Amino acid sequence: GAVVSQHPSWVICKSGTSVKIECRSLDFQATTMFWYRQFPKQSLMLMATSNEGSKATYEQGVEKDKFLINHASLTLSTLTVTSAHPEDSSFYICSASRDLYNEQFFGPGTRLTVL
Amino acid sequence: ILNVEQSPQSLHVQEGDSTNFTCSFPSSNFYALHWYRWETAKSPEALFVMTLNGDEKKKGRISATLNTKEGYSYLYIKGSQPEDSATYLCASQGGDYKLSFGAGTTVTVRA
Numbered sequence: 001g002a003v004v005s006q007h008p009s010w011v012i013c014k015s016g017t018s019v020k021i022e023c024r025s026l027d028f029q030a031t032t033m034f035w036y037r038q039f040p041k042q043s044l045m046l047m048a049t050s051n052e053g054s055k056a057t058y059e060q061g062v063e064k065d066k067f068l069i070n071h072a073s074l075t076l077s078t079l080t081v082t083s084a085h086p087e088d089s090s091f092y093i094c095s096a097s098r099d100l101y102n103e104q105f106f107g108p109g110t111r112l113t114v115l
Numbered sequence: 116i117l118n119v120e121q122s123p124q125s126l127h128v129q130e131g132d133s134t135n136f137t138c139s140f141p142s143s144n145f146y147a148l149h150w151y152r153w154e155t156a157k158s159p160e161a162l163f164v165m166t167l168n169g170d171e172k173k174k175g176r177i178s179a180t181l182n183t184k185e186g187y188s189y190l191y192i193k194g195s196q197p198e199d200s201a202t203y204l205c206a207s208q209g210g211d212y213k214l215s216f217g218a219g220t221t222v223t224v225r226a
Binding site: 004009034036041042043044045046049059093100101103104105106107108109 | 116151159161219
């Protein structure tokens with residue numbers, strides 16, 4: 001299978017700061033990348049879908065101005081949590097795919113804790 | 116986003132025993148059912164993708180079946196080994212490209 005990395009694996013930040021999470025496809029070109037969030041004991045929930053070179057599509061209830069997504073190349077997408085608050089503390093995980101309907105390959109996730 | 120449920124939430128199985136667990140999903144507007152294996156601190160690993168009613172897939176000691184008419188899939192582990200300990204996720208894919216995940220079944224194999 002294809003390899004997707006995510007960085008950092010965990011981050012602790014103060015309330016009000018911004019945090020950037022990187023998602024990289026290491027051995028294939030990912031036209032589409034997905035960002036998910038998982039709260040404790042809940043399922044992975046899709047936050048947004050990004051296509052290389054275009055604006056991300058956000059799921060209902062996800063604030064696009066708070067969760068900035070950039071998919072500037074076929075191997076890199078970034079998620080920036082702006083002005084993070086304790087309620088943003090969660091597990092964020094990305095996946096990458098060759099196209100919208102193709103198999104998704106997941107990164108290992110990022111644990112965000114906002115104090 | 117589809118309502119996907121997995122049961123049980125967790126289970127413990129003795130090494131060498133077989134086990135199975137369930138994923139239920141809406142049967143309308145169904146496109147595909149995905150199973151992933153997720154070990155702690157690692158990436159979820161795709162096990163199976165199934166699309167047709169009656170599909171059965173096998174990978175080593177792990178197999179899965181699919182019933183799209185009634186909206187459920189079973190995952191079976193035969194002769195469980197400690198390395199099978201993981202969380203198993205299912206995800207249903209409807210008419211669009213999006214995956215709707217269940218909360219997972221965490222399997223712990225006791226030596």
